[in-house]
Amino acid sequence: MWILFLGVVLILLTLDLGLFHRKEKKIGIKESLWMSAFYITMAFLFGLWIWSQLGLQSFAEYLTGFLVEKSLALDNIFLISLIFSSLSIPLKYQHRVLFWGILGVIVLRGLMIALGTQLINQFSWILYVFSAFMVFTGVKMFFISEQKKDISKNPLLKWMRKYFRITKEIKDQKFLTLQTDPSTKKSYLFMTPLLVALILIEFTDLVFALDSIPAIFTITKDPYLIYTSNIFAILGLRALYFALASMMDRFHYLKFSLAMVLIFIGSKMFISDWMGIEKFPPMLSLTVTFGLLFFGCIYSLYKSKKLL
Numbered sequence: 001m002w003i004l005f006l007g008v009v010l011i012l013l014t015l016d017l018g019l020f021h022r023k024e025k026k027i028g029i030k031e032s033l034w035m036s037a038f039y040i041t042m043a044f045l046f047g048l049w050i051w052s053q054l055g056l057q058s059f060a061e062y063l064t065g066f067l068v069e070k071s072l073a074l075d076n077i078f079l080i081s082l083i084f085s086s087l088s089i090p091l092k093y094q095h096r097v098l099f100w101g102i103l104g105v106i107v108l109r110g111l112m113i114a115l116g117t118q119l120i121n122q123f124s125w126i127l128y129v130f131s132a133f134m135v136f137t138g139v140k141m142f143f144i145s146e147q148k149k150d151i152s153k154n155p156l157l158k159w160m161r162k163y164f165r166i167t168k169e170i171k172d173q174k175f176l177t178l179q180t181d182p183s184t185k186k187s188y189l190f191m192t193p194l195l196v197a198l199i200l201i202e203f204t205d206l207v208f209a210l211d212s213i214p215a216i217f218t219i220t221k222d223p224y225l226i227y228t229s230n231i232f233a234i235l236g237l238r239a240l241y242f243a244l245a246s247m248m249d250r251f252h253y254l255k256f257s258l259a260m261v262l263i264f265i266g267s268k269m270f271i272s273d274w275m276g277i278e279k280f281p282p283m284l285s286l287t288v289t290f291g292l293l294f295f296g297c298i299y300s301l302y303k304s305k306k307l308l
Contacts, residue, residue: 001053005228008046009106012039012235013099039236046232050225060282061220064289065229068215068265071258071293073237076208083200087193089170096173097194101201102234108206109230112213117223127221127269130214134266141259156203157196165190205234218265219285253303257296261289 043066051059084094119126160166167190171177175195178187216226268285 001224005046005224005231008042009231009235012042013102036236039232043232043236046228050228057282058220058222058225060286061222062225062229064282064286065216065219065225066233067286067289067293068219068261069212069230069233070236071254071261072208072212072215073233076204076237079204079208080201083197083204087197089193089197093170093173093194097198097201098237100175101198101205102237104198104202105205105234106231108202109209109213109234110227112209113223113226113230116213116217116226117221120217120221127217131218131266131269133214134218134262136266138259138262138264138266141255141262154200157200160191160196160199166196167192170194215262215265218269253300254293254296257292257299261292264288264292 044063047059047062047066050062080098083089084097089097165179165188167177167179169192171192173194174192175198177190177192179190180187212230216230220226265285
């Protein structure tokens with residue numbers, strides 16, 4: 001099952017960069033939506049295969065994890081958009097940065113999930129910590145201000161600008177480039193804004209994973225379901241980015257639905273203990289999660305339409 005999953009991911013990545021986006025070009029909203037629909041379809045088909053191999057409960061846990069990860073990724077889309085705009089990265093180069101970013105995410109998520117699994121196996125009580133953290137994160141989301149962040153003040157960006165040579169201009173699609181110092185006639189290796197953006201996006205995903213990884217562990221403890229749902233959600237994030245980055249303000253109320261989802265997921269373990277049941281029903285968990293997120297999307301679109 002691991003070999004099949006990794007094979008599917010490798011094929012998707014090869015088709016993405018090697019066939020569909022061999023040449024750098026601007027990706028429009030229509031193409032972005034079609035790409036996103038394709039990745040969501042592939043994720044759902046893979047979920048059906050999980051159902052056939054592991055049963056309905058595993059399918060429900062996989063799909064719940066996918067929905068939560070996909071929803072949490074919306075905040076990540078906003079931050080990625082800020083990074084690209086602050087560094088003046090043209091649209092035609094953004095897909096390439098996001099593609100190489102996903103390769104780092106695949107490795108990073110694998111390491112974090114492996115670490116989380118080991119922690120749970122050694123200290124089962126840590127699941128209660130994860131659950132309480134989810135409730136806290138959900139409550140905090142109700143009160144977070146939506147002030148625009150200033151990427152120029154990012155500590156990592158300031159550190160890179162201080163200790164590394166960085167070009168001001170983008171050199172085609174290169175991440176590194178050689179430049180000659182006119183006075184010494186010596187060539188030096190410079191980072192381009194594309195590499196700076198890639199490093200910042202990887203760092204953003206690391207911070208983002210601190211919320212999403214505990215969330216998925218409160219849904220299921222199966223490393224296979226955790227990793228596959230995470231990666232399929234992230235694979236489609238790049239496609240969804242080009243459609244949503246320009247209209248994130250239309251999904252204002254989705255944040256509150258997501259906050260309620262996190263509170264619900266974090267509360268499940270405590271509810272199960274209080275009711276004296278071994279595990280919260282996965283299908284009920286999936287239904288509540290989907291219902292809350294669906295209502296948040298519909299209400300957001302309705303309100304934004306009234307404001308237009």
